[in-house]
Amino acid sequence: MNTAKNPPAPQPIDDMGAWLAMFTQPTVLVELFVLGLSVALAWGLVAALRRTLGMQDERSIWFGKRVIDGVLFPLVLLCLGYLSLELLSHFVPVAVYRIVIPVLMSLVVIRVGVKVLQATFAESRWVKPLEQTISWVAWLAMVLWVSGLLPVILNELDLITWKVGGTTLSVRNIIEGMVTAGGVLIITLWISAGIESRLLRSATGGELSLRKAVSNATRALLMFVGLMMALSVVGIDLTALSVLGGAVGVGIGLGLQKLAANYVSGFVILAERAMRIGDVIKVDNFEGAITEINARYTLVRSPTGRESIVPNEMLITQRVENMSLADTRVIQVINVSVGYESNVEQVMDLLNQAALSQARVLREPAPLINLANFGADGLEFTLNYWINDLENGQANLRSDVNLAILQALRNHGIDIPYPQRVVHTR
Numbered sequence: 001m002n003t004a005k006n007p008p009a010p011q012p013i014d015d016m017g018a019w020l021a022m023f024t025q026p027t028v029l030v031e032l033f034v035l036g037l038s039v040a041l042a043w044g045l046v047a048a049l050r051r052t053l054g055m056q057d058e059r060s061i062w063f064g065k066r067v068i069d070g071v072l073f074p075l076v077l078l079c080l081g082y083l084s085l086e087l088l089s090h091f092v093p094v095a096v097y098r099i100v101i102p103v104l105m106s107l108v109v110i111r112v113g114v115k116v117l118q119a120t121f122a123e124s125r126w127v128k129p130l131e132q133t134i135s136w137v138a139w140l141a142m143v144l145w146v147s148g149l150l151p152v153i154l155n156e157l158d159l160i161t162w163k164v165g166g167t168t169l170s171v172r173n174i175i176e177g178m179v180t181a182g183g184v185l186i187i188t189l190w191i192s193a194g195i196e197s198r199l200l201r202s203a204t205g206g207e208l209s210l211r212k213a214v215s216n217a218t219r220a221l222l223m224f225v226g227l228m229m230a231l232s233v234v235g236i237d238l239t240a241l242s243v244l245g246g247a248v249g250v251g252i253g254l255g256l257q258k259l260a261a262n263y264v265s266g267f268v269i270l271a272e273r274a275m276r277i278g279d280v281i282k283v284d285n286f287e288g289a290i291t292e293i294n295a296r297y298t299l300v301r302s303p304t305g306r307e308s309i310v311p312n313e314m315l316i317t318q319r320v321e322n323m324s325l326a327d328t329r330v331i332q333v334i335n336v337s338v339g340y341e342s343n344v345e346q347v348m349d350l351l352n353q354a355a356l357s358q359a360r361v362l363r364e365p366a367p368l369i370n371l372a373n374f375g376a377d378g379l380e381f382t383l384n385y386w387i388n389d390l391e392n393g394q395a396n397l398r399s400d401v402n403l404a405i406l407q408a409l410r411n412h413g414i415d416i417p418y419p420q421r422v423v424h425t426r
Contacts, residue, residue: 025093025095027092027093027095028095028096030088030092031088031092031094031096031097032096034084034087034088035081035084035096035097035100038077038080038081038084039077041080042073042076042077042080043067043068043073045076046063046067046068046072046073046076047067049072050063060119061112061115061119061190061193064115069115070111070115071108071112071115074104074107074108074111077104078101078104078105078107078108081097081100081101081104082101084097085097085101098146099146102142102145102146103142105142106138106139106142107138109134109138110134110135110138112186112190113131113134113138113182113186114131114134114135116189116193117130117131117186117189118131119193120189120192120193154172157170157171157172157175158171158172158173160172181226181227184226184227184229185223185226185227187226188219188222188223188225188226189219189222189223191222192218192219192223195218195219196218196219216267216270217267258311258313259296261313262295262296262297262311262312262313263295263296263312265311265312265313265315265316266293266294266295266296266297266298266312267295268312268316269293269298269312269315269316270293274322275290275293275298275320275322276290276324277291277292277293278290278391279322279323279324280322280323280324280391281300281320281321281322281323281324282320282321282323283300283310283315283318283319283321284310284314284318286300286302286308286310287302288300288301288302288303288306288307288308289301289390289391291307295312296311296312297311297312298312298315303391303392303393303394303395304393323390328389328390329362329386329387329388330386330387330388330390330394331384331385332384332385332386332387332394332397332398332401333382333383333384334382334383334398334401334402334405335372335380335381335382335383336351336380336381336382336383336405336409336416337375337377337379337380337381337416337417338378338379338409338414338415338416338417339378339379339414339415339416339417340378340379341415342414342415343414344371344379346412347379347381347409347414348369348371348381350405350408350409350412350414351367351369351381351383351405351408352367352369352383353404353408354383354401354404354405354408355367355383355385355404358397358400358401358404360387360389360392360397361386361387361397361401362385362386362387362388365386367383367385368383368384368385369381369382369383369384370382370384376419376420377417377419377420378416378417383401383405385401
């Protein structure tokens with residue numbers, strides 16, 4: 001039996017034959033029993049914590065949709081695995097846990113990367129391929145580590161070098177830099193997702209737009225700081241990036257003016273709150289409600305279901321009608337012609353009743369009916385009424401009011417005249 005006081009962590013397998021022989025020992029059953037007990041204990045702890053906190057959100061990074069979906073379950077299981085390894089190594093030779101620990105570490109890495117990307121970029125098409133890439137890289141690194149090939153490969157890659165300015169880079173440096181940068185960006189996205197969730201919770205209207213702007217700015221700042229930290233850890237001289245920054249500035253000044261203008265306009269819109277999520281606007285002959293304000297564009301959805309992607313610069317430089325900014329009430333006007341022999345008071349009463357028959361028409365202010373003109377073909381009336389729910393559409397309500405007017409006029413025998421002309425012959 002191994003009686004060492006401080007047992008080492010699982011090491012790469014150098015002697016494959018000896019390691020396989022260890023699986024024939026009866027102590028493997030003890031390891032499997034302890035592993036099963038650890039899985040059951042981790043599942044019970046996470047399930048109890050999930051019920052206590054009431055975490056049933058599918059997008060939750062820690063818990064996920066089910067007990068084993070989130071990051072917490074493999075993380076707790078990994079901690080229990082290290083604890084079990086510490087205890088078992090004092091009494092039995094360890095074989096199973098030399099694979100279990102690397103597998104659990106890879107599972108934690110995969111789960112963190114996947115859940116953070118799902119929570120941050122839920123509707124992006126490129127998230128799925130990136131999740132698969134993270135999984136393949138993590139499992140490949142686990143296999144290479146367990147088999148003992150990973151240190152050998154890294155040492156060989158460290159020999160392939162070239163000089164960039166005053167810095168000597170190797171393939172190993174680049175790979176380690178990419179992994180470090182990816183890890184830092186995942187962590188910053190996780191932090192920004194938590195900040196965004198807390199900022200946007202129970203926020204509406206203008207407050208929602210302002211918090212969205214703060215959330216976007218915080219995410220961009222965290223990602224920039226995280227990337228700089230990752231480059232510093234790898235050993236890349238950040239002063240060399242000043243040249244790149246100058247080139248990017250020239251590129252923005254010459255060829256990316258529109259793109260830069262859209263991003264700046266997006267932050268201006270969110271900061272000024274002249275247009276907010278939920279407002280009904282009309283821009284470039286397209287009318288609809290704002291459903292999303294992004295850094296580059298704003299999404300406007302019409303009552304018919306069509307969506308328009310409007311560049312933010314257009315909302316700043318062009319005339320935009322905001323029908324929800326100061327007063328949500330909007331007036332609708334319907335013109336009606338009847339014959340000259342019609343009873344004017346009766347027609348006005350019927351028009352008023354037709355408008356009030358629709359629940360969406362406001363009672364205060366009340367509908368207004370005017371005799372507008374003595375037309376060539378008959379008396380011309382205008383019906384004015386107000387609504388305050390533009391998000392439910394205007395054309396459908398106008399149609400309902402018109403149908404009610406037509407039915408009322410027909411029921412009372414009031415004529416809607418055809419165009420009339422007098423022809424004189426000589």
